[in-house]
Amino acid sequence: MILNKLKEEMKNKPSGEYCPNYFRCKGYEKSRESDPSKIRADGIAALFTCPAPYIYKNDLIVGSIRPFYTVLSENEKKKVAEYMLKYPERNFFQGFDHFAPDYFTAVKLGIPGLIESINESVKNHKDDEKAVIFLQSMKTTLCALIKKFEAYADKANGLKGKDGYDDNRLSKIAENCIALTKSAPQSFEQGLQLVWMLHNCFVSEGRYAMALGRIDRYLYPLFEKDIKSGLIDEDYATQLISNAFLKICESRYNGADDVVNICIGGVDEEGNCSVNGLSYCVLHAVADVNMPGPNLSARITEDTPDDFLDGCLKVIGTGLGYPALMNDGVNRAALLRKGYEQKDVNDFCMVGCIENFITGKQPPWSDGRFDPICFLEDIIVNNGAAYLDGIGSMDEFMALYTQKLSKGAEDYVKRIHAMSYVPEPEKHTSPFLSCFCDCCIERGRDINCGGAKYPSVHGAVLMGIGTVSDCLSAIEKTVFIDKTVKLSEIAEAIKHNYEGFDGLRQTLKAAPKYGNNDEFADKYAVWYTSTLSDMFDRYKTLDGGAIYTAMAANISNIYAGRDLLATPDGRLAGRPLSDAASPTYGCDERGVTSTLLSVSKPDYTRCACGTVVNQKFSPSAFDDGRREKLLKLIRVYFARGGQEIQINSTSREVLQDAMENPDKYPTLVVRVSGFSAIYVTLAKEVQEDILSRTQQSL
Amino acid sequence: MTELNVSSIQRFSVGDGPGIRTTVFLKGCNLRCPWCHNPECVSPETQTLCYKNTDKKTVSGKTMTVDEIIEDVMEDVDFYRESGGGVTLSGGEPLLQSKGAKELSKGLKERGVTTLIDTAGCVPWENFGDVTDFADEYYFDIKTADEKLYKDVIKGDKALIFGNLKRLIELNKNVVVRIPLIPGFNMSEIDCENICEELNDIGVKRVDLLPFHRLGSSKYEALGLTYAYKDVLPPDKAAVGRIKEIYDKYFITNIE
Numbered sequence: 001m002i003l004n005k006l007k008e009e010m011k012n013k014p015s016g017e018y019c020p021n022y023f024r025c026k027g028y029e030k031s032r033e034s035d036p037s038k039i040r041a042d043g044i045a046a047l048f049t050c051p052a053p054y055i056y057k058n059d060l061i062v063g064s065i066r067p068f069y070t071v072l073s074e075n076e077k078k079k080v081a082e083y084m085l086k087y088p089e090r091n092f093f094q095g096f097d098h099f100a101p102d103y104f105t106a107v108k109l110g111i112p113g114l115i116e117s118i119n120e121s122v123k124n125h126k127d128d129e130k131a132v133i134f135l136q137s138m139k140t141t142l143c144a145l146i147k148k149f150e151a152y153a154d155k156a157n158g159l160k161g162k163d164g165y166d167d168n169r170l171s172k173i174a175e176n177c178i179a180l181t182k183s184a185p186q187s188f189e190q191g192l193q194l195v196w197m198l199h200n201c202f203v204s205e206g207r208y209a210m211a212l213g214r215i216d217r218y219l220y221p222l223f224e225k226d227i228k229s230g231l232i233d234e235d236y237a238t239q240l241i242s243n244a245f246l247k248i249c250e251s252r253y254n255g256a257d258d259v260v261n262i263c264i265g266g267v268d269e270e271g272n273c274s275v276n277g278l279s280y281c282v283l284h285a286v287a288d289v290n291m292p293g294p295n296l297s298a299r300i301t302e303d304t305p306d307d308f309l310d311g312c313l314k315v316i317g318t319g320l321g322y323p324a325l326m327n328d329g330v331n332r333a334a335l336l337r338k339g340y341e342q343k344d345v346n347d348f349c350m351v352g353c354i355e356n357f358i359t360g361k362q363p364p365w366s367d368g369r370f371d372p373i374c375f376l377e378d379i380i381v382n383n384g385a386a387y388l389d390g391i392g393s394m395d396e397f398m399a400l401y402t403q404k405l406s407k408g409a410e411d412y413v414k415r416i417h418a419m420s421y422v423p424e425p426e427k428h429t430s431p432f433l434s435c436f437c438d439c440c441i442e443r444g445r446d447i448n449c450g451g452a453k454y455p456s457v458h459g460a461v462l463m464g465i466g467t468v469s470d471c472l473s474a475i476e477k478t479v480f481i482d483k484t485v486k487l488s489e490i491a492e493a494i495k496h497n498y499e500g501f502d503g504l505r506q507t508l509k510a511a512p513k514y515g516n517n518d519e520f521a522d523k524y525a526v527w528y529t530s531t532l533s534d535m536f537d538r539y540k541t542l543d544g545g546a547i548y549t550a551m552a553a554n555i556s557n558i559y560a561g562r563d564l565l566a567t568p569d570g571r572l573a574g575r576p577l578s579d580a581a582s583p584t585y586g587c588d589e590r591g592v593t594s595t596l597l598s599v600s601k602p603d604y605t606r607c608a609c610g611t612v613v614n615q616k617f618s619p620s621a622f623d624d625g626r627r628e629k630l631l632k633l634i635r636v637y638f639a640r641g642g643q644e645i646q647i648n649s650t651s652r653e654v655l656q657d658a659m660e661n662p663d664k665y666p667t668l669v670v671r672v673s674g675f676s677a678i679y680v681t682l683a684k685e686v687q688e689d690i691l692s693r694t695q696q697s698l
Numbered sequence: 699m700t701e702l703n704v705s706s707i708q709r710f711s712v713g714d715g716p717g718i719r720t721t722v723f724l725k726g727c728n729l730r731c732p733w734c735h736n737p738e739c740v741s742p743e744t745q746t747l748c749y750k751n752t753d754k755k756t757v758s759g760k761t762m763t764v765d766e767i768i769e770d771v772m773e774d775v776d777f778y779r780e781s782g783g784g785v786t787l788s789g790g791e792p793l794l795q796s797k798g799a800k801e802l803s804k805g806l807k808e809r810g811v812t813t814l815i816d817t818a819g820c821v822p823w824e825n826f827g828d829v830t831d832f833a834d835e836y837y838f839d840i841k842t843a844d845e846k847l848y849k850d851v852i853k854g855d856k857a858l859i860f861g862n863l864k865r866l867i868e869l870n871k872n873v874v875v876r877i878p879l880i881p882g883f884n885m886s887e888i889d890c891e892n893i894c895e896e897l898n899d900i901g902v903k904r905v906d907l908l909p910f911h912r913l914g915s916s917k918y919e920a921l922g923l924t925y926a927y928k929d930v931l932p933p934d935k936a937a938v939g940r941i942k943e944i945y946d947k948y949f950i951t952n953i954e
Contacts, residue, residue, distance in 0.1 A: 517773055591709030593718070593774045621712065625952075629712045632781035640776065662752055670913065681749040682916045689911060689932055 003242050003288055006058035010250065018254040020068040020204040022076065023050040025083040036427040037446070040087060041137035044432050045144035047204055053148075053155040055173065057164040061193050061244040062152050062173055063200035065253065089206060090428050093419040095363040095448045095456055097207035098351045100261070101436035102360025104218040106198060107191045110184030111149075115142050117441050131444025134431065138441065141432035145201065146181045152197075153177035188222040188232055189240055195219070196244040201432065203251075203258070211261040212294075213349040213359050215241075216279040217268070223278045234281055241285035248293040259295050262286065263349035265308065266299030266328055271346055273303045280311060286322055287315040296323035297350045299331070300638060309631055317622025317649045324354060324612070324646045327638040331356055333605040334643075338546045340454065354552050354610040354644060355459055361438045363452050363543075366420065367459035367550065367609070370412050371560055372468050372532065373567060373577060375404040381495065381565065385488035394480045397487075398472075402531060409460075409535040416458055417542055425449050455545030459609035460536050462551050463560050465528050465602075466578025469514035470569035470587060473521035477511040494566045497573045509570035515583025517594040522601050529602035550609030551581035580612035581643070586666030596637040596645075604643035611643045618670050618690075619649050655679070659687050699765060702798040705739045705758045705790065707770055710777075713954055715814040715835060717783025720771045722802075724789040725759050729818050730853045731841065732926040733880050735914035739790035747920035756920075764801040772809060784812035784834070793817050796825035803832035816876075819859040826862055835872040837906070838863050842884050843892040851883070860900065867901045876906045876954075879941060881930055890944045898948045905949040909938050 027046025031039045051067035072080070090096040109117065118139045125131035156174040160167045176193045185191040195212065202210045226232045232240075251258040264282050268274040286296045298312045312323050335345045335356060344358050351357045351365055379400055380388065391397050422428050430447050434440035440451030448456070478485035485507060493501035512521040529549075536547040553560075561576040569584070571577075578584040581599060588595040592615060599613050621630055634645060648654070650668060658665040662680035670679050670690055679687065703725045711721040726742035727734075738745055744759030762770075771785050778784050785806055792799050792815055803813035812834040819838055840863070841852055848856040866873050875897055879885055884893065897905070911932050918925035938953060945951040 593709045593720075593777050597773060626712050629710075629718050629781055629783075632718060632783075633710065633777065636776045636780045639780075666752075678754070681752055681754055681920070682913060683751070683919070686912055686915055689913070 002058050002060070002239065003246060006056055006243060006246055009056050009058055010246070013253055014066045014069040016069040016071040018065070018069055019072060019080065020047055020051075020065075020206065021080050021084055022070055022072060023047045023068070025080050026050055028083045028087055035133050035137070036087070037134050037137040037429045037431050038140070040429060041140035041431045043087065044141045044205065045147075048141070048144040048148040048201060049151065053152045055152070055155055055159060055165075055170075057166075059173065059243065060169060060240050061189075061196050062156070062177070063193075063197045063244075064247060065200070065203060065250045068204055069253075088428065090422060090430075090448065093366045093368075093416065094422050094428070095366070095420070096430075097202075097364050098209045098355070098366065099202075099207070099364040099433065099437075100211035100213040100349050100351050100357045100359045101198065101202070101433070102438050103195050103198070103213060103215075103436070104347075104360070105438070106436060107185055107194060107218050107222070110194065111142055111146055111180060112182060113184050114435055114441070115139055118142070118435075121441050121444055125444045128444060134429065134434075134446060135441070135444045137429070137431040138435050142435060145197070148201075149177040149181045149197065153181075185222060188219060188226045188237060191219045191222040192240055192244060196247075198436070199260070205432065207364075207433070208256075209259045209261070209352040211263070211349055211351040211357065213261070213357075214263050214266065214347065216264045216276060216282050217266075217274060217347070220276055220278050223281075224276075227277065234277060237278070238281040238285045238288065241282055242288040245285055245289045245294040246291070249289070249291050251293070258293055259352055260293060261295045261297055261350045261352060261354075263297045263299060264323065265301070265304055266348075267301060267332075267346050269343045269346055271342075273301055273305075275304055275308045279308065283311055283315055283323070287318060287320060290318070290320060294322075295353065297326055297354065298323040299326050299328045300634070301328040302639075304328075306631060309634065310627060313622060313627050313630055313647070316647050317619065317627070319619075319649050319653075321646065321648045324644060325634060326350070326354070326610075327604075327641075327643050329638070330604050330641060330643045331610065334608040337605060338457075338548075338608050344453075350610070354612055355550065356548075356608060356610050358454055360436060361452060362454040362545070363437070363448050363456040364433075365457060365459065366416075367461050368412065368416055368419075369463060369556055369560065370409070370460045370532075371463045372405055372408070372528065373464045373471070373560075373564065375408050376401060376468065376471055377494075377565060377567065378404060380487065380491045380568065383491075385486075385491070388487040388491060391487060394476045397475065397480075398527075401472075405532065406535055409532070409539070412460060413536075413539040413547060416460075416547075420456075420458070420542055422448070450543075455543040456541045457545045457548055457609075458541050459548045459550045460532075461553065461556070461609075462528070462532055462549055463553055463557060464577035465525050465551055465581055466514050466584040466587065467567060467569060467571060468528055469521055469524035470511075470571075470578075470584055471567050472524040473513065474508040474511040474569050477520070478507055490568050494568065497566045498570070505570045508568060511569075513569075513584065513587035513589075514578075515588030515595045515598045516590045517597040522598045525598070526602045529604070529606055533606035546608065548609035549607050551607060551611040552609070553577070553580045553612070555579075579614060582613050585664075591669075592633065596633070596642060597640070600637055600640035600642040604641060607643065613642065613645050614648065615645060616648045616650050616654070616665075616668060618668075622649055655687070655691055659684065699763045700798045700801040701761050701763050702767060702795050702802065703742055704760050704762045704767065705736075706756075707767070709774060711786060714786040714788060714816065715784070715837065717781035718774070718777040719783045719786045719814070720774055720778075721786040721788050721816075722767060722771065722792075724787060724792045724795050724799075726794050727790045727818075728794060728853075729791065729820055731878075732851065733878065733883075733910060733930075735911065735917075736790065737914060737918050737921055737923060737925070745921055747917060749916060749920045751916075764798060764805055767802055768805045768809070771806070772811070775809070775811060778811055784814065786814040786816055786837075788816035791818055791821065793819075793821045793825040793829070796821070796828040800828040800832060803829055807832050807834075818854070819862045820854045821862070822858075823862055823865060826866065830866075830869060830871065833871075836866060836874070837876050838866070838873050839876050839878070840893065840897065841878060841880070842889065843896045844889075847883070860896065863902070864900045873902070874904045874906055875902050875949075876908055877945075878908045878910060879933055879938060880910050881933055885933065885937065885941060887944065890941055894945060894948045903949060905945050905951045906954050907938065907942060907945060907951060908954045909933050 031042035445451035738758035
């Protein structure tokens with residue numbers, strides 16, 4: 001199979017070092033322009049035109065990062081650094097990457113069409129010199145892209161007859177590349193080629209986590225046409241897609257792991273379910289690639305066909321863990337609250353891991369970590385016994401905590417404002433990126449300077465909902481209800497990391513925990529979500545956009561925990577916090593249905609950025625007779641207002657890891673009829689039995 | 699208020715009947731199958747399981763009123779409705795507590811939730827009579843067709859068990875016979891043929907085969923008991939496949 005051959009080819013690491021900026025600086029060096037955007041455009045043009053194209057023997061869709069590898073002398077390196085200092089890029093907080101380009105318009109108009117739009121806009125702005133100059137710089141980059149396609153076509157033709165290359169495929173590549181210099185894509189293959197090359201361009205600019213977005217929407221008209229005419233079938237389309245997606249993993253050459261979000265499913269402009277034949281091809285292509293990098297998200301609505309959701313579960317069950325399942329109703333409601341137009345909300349996708357994004361209509365996104373647990377710790381650790389034991393009720397305690405959080409949110413936003421401030425925005429423009437964001441061409445403005453239809457947004461990633469809820473539950477239960485513990489005692493125990501306080505620690509651990517469908521603890525998760533969202537709703541980004549909240553810790557819950565003292569839930573110092581929107585590891589003891597009942601209690605229409613709930617199932621849960629139960633589980637969870645679920649099949653690797661590190665998997669359940677067991681309690685040889693069962697079912 | 703002696707309540711039990719189910723494991727059993735995977739459900743006495751390789755301790759045995767159990771299992775009602783699931787009573791032998799099982803299945807029926815009874819069937823027919831108006835489905839475990847093996851190894855009464863199965867089928871109840879495939883006990887061709895013929899005569903239509911596994915061994919250890927099947931390996935796929943072919947001749951057969 002061609003994909004496997006391409007995988008083999010890609011194992012060959014390029015020589016030299018990855019330095020696209022070297023080529024960009026050639027443009028800066030030669031530029032005779034004085035306007036910063038125009039100089040920048042000359043740099044980008046050089047970036048697109050100077051590196052020699054690279055075509056893999058098994059490429060169907062071209063566009064590789066290999067051309068950006070080069071051998072540099074120390075002198076050249078110094079020069080590159082100097083130029084990059086002279087023409088600095090924005091950073092993550094200033095709207096640099098994490099963006100979903102408007103591929104819909106790009107595919108509809110093609111590069112020549114986009115250039116045409118720019119020409120139109122120049123006419124409309126004839127009295128606005130600044131706009132005309134910026135439009136001219138945008139055009140410069142697109143013209144360079146045309147040259148890049150021409151160079152790839154030449155390269156393809158030049159490789160004909162060379163060992164290992166297929167002349168027919170090379171002809172097709174050359175034909176597609178040339179066609180894209182002349183008009184909008186006329187076939188699915190050309191559409192995909194255009195999008196993949198654009199993605200390659202953004203990557204070469206140094207942008208990370210650039211989403212491919214709703215590929216089953218913007219390529220669907222071409223797909224449908226070609227399928228109908230018999231030009232392609234689903235298998236070939238899948239092959240083309242996987243051929244492009246596999247090259248996302250090229251970033252490993254330079255020790256990076258790009259996160260390219262791809263979104264399937266969801267609804268059309270009018271809000272009707274938009275799952276189509278291409279959605280399935282994308283799903284299967286990601287499964288075929290079978291490597292992390294193409295980060296697949298599936299938007300699931302009430303009327304998403306069971307067959308599609310089941311297809312997603314099958315792919316998850318291979319051990320890949322993708323796609324992440326997104327509850328469309330909740331996400332759209334959350335975005336609507338932020339004032340976007342309905343049709344734009346319907347077209348949202350995700351960037352990075354899970355972050356909701358209005359496709360091609362707002363500047364690149366940023367986020368930061370907000371640790372509510374620190375403020376709880378602050379109250380307990382930095383006050384004397386008299387003060388602590390003078391707190392008379394849980395309400396009083398919550399009022400204090402809320403006050404601290406409120407101040408914390410204010411400080412956080414100040415910090416974010418400082419970090420996202422760009423003193424001379426006109427020197428930090430993105431003429432190429434702006435071509436792919438709605439309104440930039442029409443307004444003749446940069447994406448970060450009023451060109452984008454909507455202002456920038458920022459996501460405050462709230463850490464440790466499980467840890468905070470468990471702490472508050474433990475404090476309420478032991479200090480204010482049972483009155484068996486004093487707050488000052490908890491403070492002492494925390495300062496000593498519970499050493500010598502084992503009895504107290506057990507008492508605290510015995511209090512109700514989030515994730516067991518127990519109102520006592522769950523009410524704090526509900527409070528946490530709405531209170532913190534209220535707090536951040538008070539603030540705006542510098543250009544007037546929303547500050548979203550998210551619960552998507554990724555692995556930062558581990559780092560956040562490392563710097564923290566012990567906590568009132570009995571957690572020891574340095575241990576991880578609860579992850580994302582999930583309950584604390586091992587504390588959701590009643591089983592997955594209870595966990596999901598708890599986790600769906602908070603109002604996630606407040607978390608416009610998105611949340612993550614991780615759940616692991618043994619591979620047998622994905623068997624043909626069983627998978628439907630998993631599907632129904634998700635349907636109920638979503639109907640109750642859960643926002644997201646990321647399911648992992650406990651692969652052989654995980655089961656093996658759990659044998660070595662039982663602490664990491666306290667609640668990993670293995671199920672057989674009439675029986676289930678906590679995996680880590682099993683004897684080694686029995687764990688081996690399960691491993692061999694797992695192998696059989698794969 | 700009727701009470702039940704509960705070992706544990708397990709949610710999202712996907713191997714214990716149709717749809718998403720909550721399984722209520724009742725404590726106490728009158729059989730002594732040496733391969734049993736739920737040793738903590740055999741004695742009616744409360745027991746503590748102390749797992750060796752983690753510091754985990756669990757208690758098996760808790761008296762709960764029917765109302766308490768109903769409140770607990772009804773939390774998952776949305777999952778039952780969406781998936782066609784419900785509650786499974788297992789154990790141990792749930793029909794040793796048939797009065798409580800009756801109240802529980804009756805209460806669930808009133809709330810529109812189905813009950814499946816997972817029984818080994820070695821109880822007086824009256825115990826079945828308690829639940830037949832309320833239970834919706836039965837998993838009926840059959841271990842062998844050999845009267846002597848039933849008596850000597852399992853300490854059960856074959857005539858009583860097969861008689862109960864026959865009456866359930868005559869009453870047109872929804873019954874699936876479940877047969878554990880135990881190496882050295884009931885896996886020879888002749889064992890299988892004998893079981894098949896007898897079940898076929900009674901009118902059994904559906905059979906689930908449950909290949910032996912030793913996942914219960916850590917529970918024996920945690921209870922301080924010796925597990926006779928500790929070193930017995932699970933049957934391989936090919937052997938199970940061959941047995942399925944025999945059963946396929948008689949029944950709609952499924953491997954769990």
